[in-house]
Amino acid sequence: MNKVLMSGNNIIGEAAIRAGCRFYAGYPITPQNELTEYMAEHMRKAEGGVFIQSESEVAAINMIAGASATGARVMTSSSSPGISLKQEGISSMAACELPGVIVNIMRGGPGLGNIRPSQGDYFQATRGGGHGDYRTMVFAPATCQELADLTMDAFDAADKYRTPVMILADGMMGQMMEPIIFKSPAPRVYPEKFMLRGAGSGKSKFIRGLLLDPIDAEEHNWKLARKYEVITEHETLCEEHNLEEADMVIVAYGTAARIAKGAIKRLRDHGMKIGLFRPITLWPFPELKLRALSAKVKNFLVFEMSTGQMLEDVRLALQGYAHIDFHGRPGGAVPTPAEFANVVARLYNKRD
Amino acid sequence: MMTKAIFSGFGGQGVLMMGTSLAHSAMSSGYHVTYLPAYGAEMRGGTANCTVAIGNEEIASPVASEPDYLIAMNSPSLFSFQTKVAARGIVFLNSSIISDRPSRSDLTVYSVPCGDIAQDLGNTRVANVVMMGAFIKKSGVVTPEMYLKSLETIMGSRKKGVAEVNRKAFAAGFDYIKD
Amino acid sequence: MAKIIFQKPKSLKEKIFHYCPGCGHSIVHRLMAEVIDEMGIQGITIGVPPAGCAVLAYNYFDVDMIESPHGRAPAMASGIKRMLPDRMVFCYQGDGDLAAIGLAESFHAANRGENITVIFINNAVYGMTGGQMAPTTLLNQKTTTSLAGRQTLLDGYPVKVSELFSQLEGSAYIERCMVNSPAFVNKTKKAIRKAFECQKAELGFSMVEILSACPTNWKMNTIDSCQWMDDVMSKVFPPGVFKDVTKATKKAAEVPS
Ligand SMILES: Cc1ncc(C[n+]2csc(CCOP(=O)(O)OP(=O)(O)O)c2C)c(N)n1
Ligand code: SF4
Numbered sequence: 001m002n003k004v005l006m007s008g009n010n011i012i013g014e015a016a017i018r019a020g021c022r023f024y025a026g027y028p029i030t031p032q033n034e035l036t037e038y039m040a041e042h043m044r045k046a047e048g049g050v051f052i053q054s055e056s057e058v059a060a061i062n063m064i065a066g067a068s069a070t071g072a073r074v075m076t077s078s079s080s081p082g083i084s085l086k087q088e089g090i091s092s093m094a095a096c097e098l099p100g101v102i103v104n105i106m107r108g109g110p111g112l113g114n115i116r117p118s119q120g121d122y123f124q125a126t127r128g129g130g131h132g133d134y135r136t137m138v139f140a141p142a143t144c145q146e147l148a149d150l151t152m153d154a155f156d157a158a159d160k161y162r163t164p165v166m167i168l169a170d171g172m173m174g175q176m177m178e179p180i181i182f183k184s185p186a187p188r189v190y191p192e193k194f195m196l197r198g199a200g201s202g203k204s205k206f207i208r209g210l211l212l213d214p215i216d217a218e219e220h221n222w223k224l225a226r227k228y229e230v231i232t233e234h235e236t237l238c239e240e241h242n243l244e245e246a247d248m249v250i251v252a253y254g255t256a257a258r259i260a261k262g263a264i265k266r267l268r269d270h271g272m273k274i275g276l277f278r279p280i281t282l283w284p285f286p287e288l289k290l291r292a293l294s295a296k297v298k299n300f301l302v303f304e305m306s307t308g309q310m311l312e313d314v315r316l317a318l319q320g321y322a323h324i325d326f327h328g329r330p331g332g333a334v335p336t337p338a339e340f341a342n343v344v345a346r347l348y349n350k351r352d
Numbered sequence: 353m354m355t356k357a358i359f360s361g362f363g364g365q366g367v368l369m370m371g372t373s374l375a376h377s378a379m380s381s382g383y384h385v386t387y388l389p390a391y392g393a394e395m396r397g398g399t400a401n402c403t404v405a406i407g408n409e410e411i412a413s414p415v416a417s418e419p420d421y422l423i424a425m426n427s428p429s430l431f432s433f434q435t436k437v438a439a440r441g442i443v444f445l446n447s448s449i450i451s452d453r454p455s456r457s458d459l460t461v462y463s464v465p466c467g468d469i470a471q472d473l474g475n476t477r478v479a480n481v482v483m484m485g486a487f488i489k490k491s492g493v494v495t496p497e498m499y500l501k502s503l504e505t506i507m508g509s510r511k512k513g514v515a516e517v518n519r520k521a522f523a524a525g526f527d528y529i530k531d
Numbered sequence: 532m533a534k535i536i537f538q539k540p541k542s543l544k545e546k547i548f549h550y551c552p553g554c555g556h557s558i559v560h561r562l563m564a565e566v567i568d569e570m571g572i573q574g575i576t577i578g579v580p581p582a583g584c585a586v587l588a589y590n591y592f593d594v595d596m597i598e599s600p601h602g603r604a605p606a607m608a609s610g611i612k613r614m615l616p617d618r619m620v621f622c623y624q625g626d627g628d629l630a631a632i633g634l635a636e637s638f639h640a641a642n643r644g645e646n647i648t649v650i651f652i653n654n655a656v657y658g659m660t661g662g663q664m665a666p667t668t669l670l671n672q673k674t675t676t677s678l679a680g681r682q683t684l685l686d687g688y689p690v691k692v693s694e695l696f697s698q699l700e701g702s703a704y705i706e707r708c709m710v711n712s713p714a715f716v717n718k719t720k721k722a723i724r725k726a727f728e729c730q731k732a733e734l735g736f737s738m739v740e741i742l743s744a745c746p747t748n749w750k751m752n753t754i755d756s757c758q759w760m761d762d763v764m765s766k767v768f769p770p771g772v773f774k775d776v777t778k779a780t781k782k783a784a785e786v787p788s
Contacts, residue, residue: 005376005387027632028660028676030392037663040676044685053664053676053686056602056632081582081600112582112598115392176414177372177387179379262412336417392661 061089116332262337361425485525555743602633644701
C-alpha cells in the first residue's frame with residue numbers, strides 16, 4: 001500500500017471517486033475550492049463520471065438529489081454559507097430517502113464571516129438543519145487519513161440507510177496535507193428497486209416528500225424516526241485517548257481534538273492525568289459511551305471552535321453526573337496546543 | 353524530534369512547492385508530517401506562505417506557532433514572521449532581494465543569494481530549489497538524496513531537463529552553506 | 532495658488548486598495564466615486580457590495596453600504612430603495628455574483644423595474660475564490676474548473692447579461708463598457724453617470740456592465756490582459772448601449788401627433 005501526500009480537499013475528492021461516486025455538483029467557495037476543482041479535473045476522467053459547476057448551492061443540492069434518484073453515488077461540497085443554502089435540498093433528500101454525501105468544510109460565521117477554520121455549524125449539522133422532522137448522519141474526521149476513510153464510509157452509510165450523510169470538517173482540514181493510505185472500498189450494495197430509471201415495460205414508480213394526508217405523513221415521519229433510532233443504536237463512533245486513570249476528560253472533535261491532544265501531551269509530561277473523548281460521529285452522538293465515563297471521571301472540559309454547541313450534547317449525555325467546563329474559540333480563531341494547555345492546566349488545578 | 357518551518361515569499365517564487373517537496377521527503381523518510389498553506393484572500397495582492405511540521409509522533413496542530421525555521425524569500429515575509437520564530441531559531445534570507453536583517457538578536461541568519469545563484473545557473477525560476485539546498489544542508493531534517501527524489505516526484509517527469517536543472521540548483525545551494 | 536488637476540475623490544476613503552496590480556475593480560471604484568462626487572450625492576447614496584473580490588468595497592467607498600449574501604444584492608437593494616425612494620441605491624456585483632448564484636435576484640429586480648443601479652464587473656472568472664469558471668467565461672477559456680477550456684457540451688455558453696436584461700421591459704438603461712484604455716475609461720465614467728442619472732429621474736433599472744481585467748486568474752500580465760480584452764473578450768461581449776429609455780421617450784416626443 002502506497003502512502004500519498006495530499007491536501008484534505010483533494011483527499012475527499014479522490015476517496016469519493018474511489019468509492020464509486022459518479023456525480024458531483026458544486027459552487028466555488030473558500031476554503032473548499034480545491035475539492036470542486038479536483039472533481040472538475042478527475043470526475044470527468046472517471047468512467048461515467050459527471051461534474052457540473054452549478055449556478056448556486058441551491059442548484060447543486062437539487063442536482064445531486066436528481067442524480068441520486070437514478071441510483072448514482074452522488075456528492076456535493078461547500079462551506080458554511082453555501083451549506084445554509086443547501087438545507088432546503090437536504091430536507092427534501094431526507095424526506096425522499098435519497099442517499100448522498102454532503103461535505104461541509106466549515107469557516108467562520110455567522111453571515112459571510114471569514115474563511116478561517118471554525119466549528120460554528122455543529123447545531124446546523126446535527127439538528128437536521130433544514131425544516132421538518134429529520135436527521136442527517138454527521139462524520140467529523142480529525143486527520144487526513146480519517147478524511148479518506150470516513151468519506152468512503154459515508155457513501156456506504158448513505159446507501160445503507162437511504163439518507164443524506166454529512167462530512168463535517170473545517171478549513172484547516174481542507175487545506176492541510178498529511179500522508180495517507182486509501183483503503184479499498186467495499187462493493188456497493190444498493191437495490192435497484194430504489195432507483196428511478198424509467199419503468200420500461202414494468203410498473204412505474206415515484207419518489208415524493210409531499211404527503212397531503214396527515215395520517216400518511218405521520219406514518220412517514222415515524223418510519224424515518226425508526227430509521228434514525230436504528231442508526232443511533234448501531235452507528236456511533238468515537239475515539240478514547242489516554243482515559244486510563246484520567247482525573248479530567250476533554251471532549252472535542254475535529255481540529256479542536258487535535259489541538260487538545262497536543263495540549264494533553266504537554267500536561268501529561270507535567271503529571272496531569274488528562275484524557276480525551278473524541279466523538280467521530282456527531283449525530284448520532286456517542287452518548288452512552290460518554291455517560292459511562294462519568295462513573296469514573298467527575299470533571300469534563302468541552303473544547304470547541306465555537307461559543308458552545310456540542311456542549312449541549314455533552315450536558316445531555318452526562319445528565320448532571322459530572323462537572324462540565326467549557327472553552328470556546330469562535331469566529332475562525334485556532335489556538336495553539338500551548339495556549340490551550342494553559343487553559344486546561346488552570347481548570348485541572350481547580351477541579352474538585 | 354519535532355521541527356517546524358515557515359516558507360514565505362511572493363506568489364510565483366515557488367514557495368508552496370518548497371513546502372510540499374519538504375513534506376513529501378519527510379513522508380518518504382517515514383516521519384509524521386503536516387503541511388498547511390495560507391489560502392484565500394490572504395493570497396490576493398500576491399503573497400504566499402506555508403508551514404511544514406515534521407515529527408516522530410502524531411502532530412497535533414499543523415499551525416506553526418513557534419517555527420524553528422523561517423525561510424524568507426522576500427522582505428515582507430521577514431517582517432511578517434520574524435517575531436513568530438522560536439527563541440534561537442534560524443532564518444534563511446533570499447539575500448538577492450532582501451537587504452534587511454531581523455531585528456531580533458537571538459536568531460541565526462543565513463543569507464543565501466539564491467536569486468543570483470539561480471541566474472548564474474541560467475534559470476531564475478529555480479531560486480527556490482537553491483534555497484532548499486541550503487535549508488536541507490543546515491537543518492538536516494531529511495537527506496539530500498531523499499529530498500531530490502521527492503522533488504522529482506512532485507515536479508513530475510514531464511521534462512527531463514527540469515530534473516537536471518533542479519539537481520544543479522539544489523547542489524549549488526547545498527554547497528553554498530559551509531559547515 | 533496652484534490649480535489642482537487630480538486628486539482623490541471625496542467619496543473614496545484614505546485606504547489603499549487590496550486588489551491585485553492591474554485589476555479593473557480599482558479603476559471602477561474610482562470612476563464611481565468621481566460620479567458620486569460630481570452629482571453631489573455622497574450623502575444620499577447607499578451601496579450594496581457583493582461576495583467577490585469587491586466584498587470589502589465598504590472599506591473604500593465613503594458612502595453608506597451594507598453587505599449582502601452572495602448574489603442577493605439586488606434583492607437587498609430593492610428593499611432599501613422601496614423604503615427610501617429618494618436615496619441613490621447601487622449594487623456592485625461580479626459575474627459569479629450577478630449571473631450565476633444571483634441571476635434570479637438580478638433578473639427580477641430588472642424585470643420589476645427596481646429604480647436601482649447595478650455596476651456589473653465582468654472579468655470572465657471567479658476572482659475571489661481563485662479563478663474558477665464563471666457564467667461569462669469564454670468558450671475555450673481555461674479556468675481551474677474548465678481545465679481544457681470551456682466546452683459548450685459540458686458547460687454551456689457565456690451569458691450575455693446586457694443583451695438579456697435589455698429585453699426586460701423593466702430595464703431603463705443598459706450599457707456595456709471596458710476599462711482597458713484611457714478612452715474607454717472615460718466612456719465608462721459617462722455610462723456610470725448616465726445610469727445614476729436614470730435612477731435620479733426614476734426611470735427604472737439601470738446597469739453598466741464593465742469588462743474588467745483579472746490578470747491574476749487570467750495568468751497574464753497587465754498589458755496582455757488589456758490586449759486580450761480588445762482582441763478576444765470584447766468580440767464576445769461587444770461594448771455598446773443596449774437599452775436607453777431616455778432616447779425612446781425623446782423619440783416618442785418627436786413623433787408628430
Ligand atoms: C453562498 C455562497 N457561496 C459561495 C460563496 C463564495 N464566493 C465568494 S465570492 C464568489 C465568486 C466571486 O466571483 P465574481 O462574482 O465573478 O466576482 P470577482 O471576485 O471575480 O470580482 C464566491 C463563489 C459565498 N460567499 N457564498
Ligand atoms: S483576483 Fe482578479 S478580480 Fe480579484 S483582485 Fe485580483 S485581479 Fe482583481
